[in-house]
Amino acid sequence: MTLFPVIHRELRAQARQPFTYWLRLLGAGAALAVMAVMILNGGSGGESFAALHRMVLLSIWVLVPLGVADCVSRERREGTLGLLFLTPLRARDVALAKAGTHGLRGLALLLAVLPMMAVTFLQGGVGWRAVVFSFSINLAWLALVVAVSVLASAHCRSWTRALALTHVLIVVSAVAAGTLKMFAAILVFRPSAIWQVMEQLDSFIAGSVQYLTGGRGLWSTNFTASMIPPGVIRRIMLGELVTTGALLAMALTLVLWAGHVIARRWREEPPPVWMQKTSVALTKPRFGVAFFRRWMLRHLEKNPIGWLERRTWSGRVVVWAWFAVTTTLCSAAVTDQNIWRDPRRSLLPLVWLLPGSMGYLAAGSFRRERENGVMELLLVSPLTPQQIILGRLRGIWGQFLPAAALLVFVWLAVRNLGLYQTTGAEWLGFFLVAFGAVPVIGLSFSLSSRTTIGAFVLTALFGFALPPLLGWLVVVALDPFTSWNMRERDSAQLAFSVIALALLAGAFGQGMRWRLERRKFQFNTGVS
Amino acid sequence: MTDAPPLPAVQTSGLSRNYGNFTALSGLNLTVNQGDLFGFIGSNGAGKTTTLRILSTFLTPSAGAAIIFGHDVVREADAVRHVIGYMPDFFGVYKDMEVTEYLDFFGACYRIPTAKREKTVSDVLELVGLSEKKGSLIGALSRGMQQRLGLARVLIHDPRLLLLDEPASGLDPRARIEMMEILRELQRLGKTIIISSHILSELETICNRVCIIERGQLIYSGPVQGVRDQVSSGKVVWARVASDQDKAIELLKTNPLIAEVSAVDHEIKVTLATEQTDHSLVADVLVRGGAKLIELREDEIGLEEVFMRVTKGETQ
Numbered sequence: 001m002t003l004f005p006v007i008h009r010e011l012r013a014q015a016r017q018p019f020t021y022w023l024r025l026l027g028a029g030a031a032l033a034v035m036a037v038m039i040l041n042g043g044s045g046g047e048s049f050a051a052l053h054r055m056v057l058l059s060i061w062v063l064v065p066l067g068v069a070d071c072v073s074r075e076r077r078e079g080t081l082g083l084l085f086l087t088p089l090r091a092r093d094v095a096l097a098k099a100g101t102h103g104l105r106g107l108a109l110l111l112a113v114l115p116m117m118a119v120t121f122l123q124g125g126v127g128w129r130a131v132v133f134s135f136s137i138n139l140a141w142l143a144l145v146v147a148v149s150v151l152a153s154a155h156c157r158s159w160t161r162a163l164a165l166t167h168v169l170i171v172v173s174a175v176a177a178g179t180l181k182m183f184a185a186i187l188v189f190r191p192s193a194i195w196q197v198m199e200q201l202d203s204f205i206a207g208s209v210q211y212l213t214g215g216r217g218l219w220s221t222n223f224t225a226s227m228i229p230p231g232v233i234r235r236i237m238l239g240e241l242v243t244t245g246a247l248l249a250m251a252l253t254l255v256l257w258a259g260h261v262i263a264r265r266w267r268e269e270p271p272p273v274w275m276q277k278t279s280v281a282l283t284k285p286r287f288g289v290a291f292f293r294r295w296m297l298r299h300l301e302k303n304p305i306g307w308l309e310r311r312t313w314s315g316r317v318v319v320w321a322w323f324a325v326t327t328t329l330c331s332a333a334v335t336d337q338n339i340w341r342d343p344r345r346s347l348l349p350l351v352w353l354l355p356g357s358m359g360y361l362a363a364g365s366f367r368r369e370r371e372n373g374v375m376e377l378l379l380v381s382p383l384t385p386q387q388i389i390l391g392r393l394r395g396i397w398g399q400f401l402p403a404a405a406l407l408v409f410v411w412l413a414v415r416n417l418g419l420y421q422t423t424g425a426e427w428l429g430f431f432l433v434a435f436g437a438v439p440v441i442g443l444s445f446s447l448s449s450r451t452t453i454g455a456f457v458l459t460a461l462f463g464f465a466l467p468p469l470l471g472w473l474v475v476v477a478l479d480p481f482t483s484w485n486m487r488e489r490d491s492a493q494l495a496f497s498v499i500a501l502a503l504l505a506g507a508f509g510q511g512m513r514w515r516l517e518r519r520k521f522q523f524n525t526g527v528s
Numbered sequence: 529m530t531d532a533p534p535l536p537a538v539q540t541s542g543l544s545r546n547y548g549n550f551t552a553l554s555g556l557n558l559t560v561n562q563g564d565l566f567g568f569i570g571s572n573g574a575g576k577t578t579t580l581r582i583l584s585t586f587l588t589p590s591a592g593a594a595i596i597f598g599h600d601v602v603r604e605a606d607a608v609r610h611v612i613g614y615m616p617d618f619f620g621v622y623k624d625m626e627v628t629e630y631l632d633f634f635g636a637c638y639r640i641p642t643a644k645r646e647k648t649v650s651d652v653l654e655l656v657g658l659s660e661k662k663g664s665l666i667g668a669l670s671r672g673m674q675q676r677l678g679l680a681r682v683l684i685h686d687p688r689l690l691l692l693d694e695p696a697s698g699l700d701p702r703a704r705i706e707m708m709e710i711l712r713e714l715q716r717l718g719k720t721i722i723i724s725s726h727i728l729s730e731l732e733t734i735c736n737r738v739c740i741i742e743r744g745q746l747i748y749s750g751p752v753q754g755v756r757d758q759v760s761s762g763k764v765v766w767a768r769v770a771s772d773q774d775k776a777i778e779l780l781k782t783n784p785l786i787a788e789v790s791a792v793d794h795e796i797k798v799t800l801a802t803e804q805t806d807h808s809l810v811a812d813v814l815v816r817g818g819a820k821l822i823e824l825r826e827d828e829i830g831l832e833e834v835f836m837r838v839t840k841g842e843t844q
Contacts, residue, residue: 297642300632300633300636301636301642304633304636304637307633307636308622308633311625311629312624368622372619372620372621372622372623373616373618373619373620374620374621374622376586376616376620377614377616377620377634377681378637379585379586380584380585380586380609380612380614381609381634381637381638382606382609382610382637382638382639383637519586519587
């Protein structure tokens with residue numbers, strides 16, 4: 001195997017990317033923030049340790065794919081993958097080298113948190129078993145996430161598709177690992193209890209999540225309490241180590257599979273005829289073709305820049321896929337058997353998820369025009385920068401409009417029933433402002449950031465992290481002059497966050513216009 | 529009453545552009561007349577692309593002014609955009625689009641009404657010879673065809689001035705020749721064309737005027753022949769004689785209008801004095817002196833040679 005040149009190149013390339021350093025800073029900052037919050041709230045060492053563990057696990061699930069998902073797809077896009085195969089390198093070597101390099105980067109994240117974890121020992125309440133548990137879980141998930149990211153990257157040419165596929169594969173892996181663990185636990189402890197477990201699957205899932213994340217002090221209770229026999233603890237530990245080993249083996253298998261995919265795809269041959277025919281058969285409009293053509297032509301007339309978002313079948317599917325997801329969640333929420341539970345609580349994830357997806361879409365939105373040079377052509381056409389920006393924003397808003405309208409309708413309908421204590425007006429306000437504002441911020445970063453990953457992270461920071469922080473700061477500053485109760489305080493904090501988000505979007509919108517007018521954006525052109 | 533002279537297609541005065549401390553273009557004064565096929569020559573980094581980007585309104589100049597058909601590129605950028613068609617040195621295509629879809633998109637950006645757009649798309653595709661590729665995906669087109677598509681995009685709104693940055697780069701000889709034919713046809717249709725290229729032999733054959741820039745400064749602007757005359761110190765004529773070559777050389781050396789004579793293999797290289805332009809002098813001297821002349825040819829200096837002589841090969 002000739003891994004080292006690839007590892008060497010990859011590490012050098014990563015070292016030259018500012019994003020690598022920002023990611024480290026972000027990781028260390030988040031760890032510090034978690035520790036500060038835990039210490040300020042008077043949490044025990046065990047609780048702080050579990051909180052840090054959760055932060056690392058979340059980083060592995062969210063941040064690691066951002067860095068890895070483009071590792072092969074980028075080489076495919078830039079045409080450098082084929083050059084590697086002119087040397088004695090084999091596809092398996094490339095996959096292993098990529099996974100190894102990014103695994104090392106991920107381990108650096110674990111090492112960065114180590115000093116903070118050491119502090120929790122000084123606080124007390126953390127046993128060695130919890131450390132082993134945390135390390136083995138994080139290590140196994142790091143390996144698995146890197147492996148699925150490399151696999152997804154080998155499958156796709158575009159970074160966004162690779163990232164989306166990575167997250168789908170992470171969910172699939174989590175379900176697979178959870179199921180594996182469930183059956184292993186049942187077989188180890190009580191083989192006869194399998195049907196009981198199946199009947200109470202939701203409780204089991206909740207328990208598994210706690211087990212994975214150390215939630216509700218589960219680890220400190222289990223590993224330090226004297227009520228659990230030592231034999232059982234030994235079995236739990238052994239089970240965890242066996243699971244970790246199984247997940248590491250699974251990760252290695254996935255990386256080798258990625259090598260197989262690279263070997264099949266590096267020549268960039270067109271898909272087989274049957275696949276092309278199937279694709280055409282599934283995506284070509286069959287009914288109302290004339291109407292559809294007129295409809296699309298109208299879109300093109302009114303807003304050519306927005307039309308680009310809806311031109312492809314995949315762009316149009318986004319509209320109805322989100323509508324389907326929203327319909328499903330709204331149906332589940334309003335038909336809940338527990339009539340005392342406010343359905344809007346179940347809809348809160350959507351309030352975050354829809355603007356989050358819009359931000360994600362917007363952050364990668366102008367990348368293609370920047371890379372293929374069309375942005376330069378648009379800027380010398382009669383379209384003004386304002387028209388280009390608004391055109392693209394209208395395109396993104398249009399893709400999510402049916403889902404958003406449905407959500408707002410259900411929210412208002414539930415509110416008008418008058419059954420529940422809160423009106424939820426502040427959350428509705430947050431959603432409406434985020435719907436309008438987050439794409440503006442995302443689009444702005446899609447112009448100014450060199451990489452889509454950077455644009456996405458900055459959008460998340462300025463669209464979702466900074467406004468609540470500003471809202472909290474305003475509330476803290478106003479605390480001495482007010483006498484609001486807990487609920488009023490929370491509402492005020494949310495209201496100030498919404499105002500901050502709106503103001504940020506306005507500033508970013510103006511900045512984006514200024515950048516386009518003065519051609520101050522990351523301008524990459526290459527002969528394509 | 530006499531007619532007013534036609535408005536120049538392009539007129540720049542003192543056009544400069546800085547990127548921080550770096551000067552890409554320095555005081556460029558240029559005039560391109562309507563109907564010209566104007567060659568823009570310079571080494572890499574000489575400022576050609578910067579000039580074309582300023583003329584296309586993509587960049588604003590740091591100093592000076594550029595007027596296109598009477599419109600200032602900064603103050604009347606919108607009016608300029610309607611009369612120019614700009615083709616950069618990269619394709620700028622969506623590879624997953626069909627050919628007509630791509631042109632339709634840019635047609636819509638130029639606000640061409642739907643009813644007119646279909647015919648326009650069809651016409652420009654025919655002009656560039658892509659009619660048979662209407663429904664093809666752009667990614668499936670060859671490099672030459674993508675280049676033609678770029679030209680079709682430039683023509684979609686029927687501009688009066690075409691700014692073409694390296695339109696023939698990377699094309700095979702056939703595609704290059706076809707591209708040059710299309711440009712000639714466009715000139716016949718009354719378009720003014722500014723073309724930057726490194727393939728000087730081709731510019732020489734199609735352009736009526738050229739300009740040479742180096743390190744952001746204009747070195748020459750005018751007819752192709754003018755720059756030849758400016759750099760050549762004297763015409764070079766090659767002669768072959770059937771009789772004694774040494775005697776023929778001696779004969780030639782005695783004439784005051786001949787600057788230099790030397791033997792190169794079986795030929796005689798004759799450099800005429802600067803003021804002498806008629807090479808029949810050589811034949812006259814040889815025949816009168818009794819030499820048997822069997823071949824006489826003039827060595828014309830090419831644009832590449834001119835370029836090498838007038839520039840110092842300095843890039844920024």
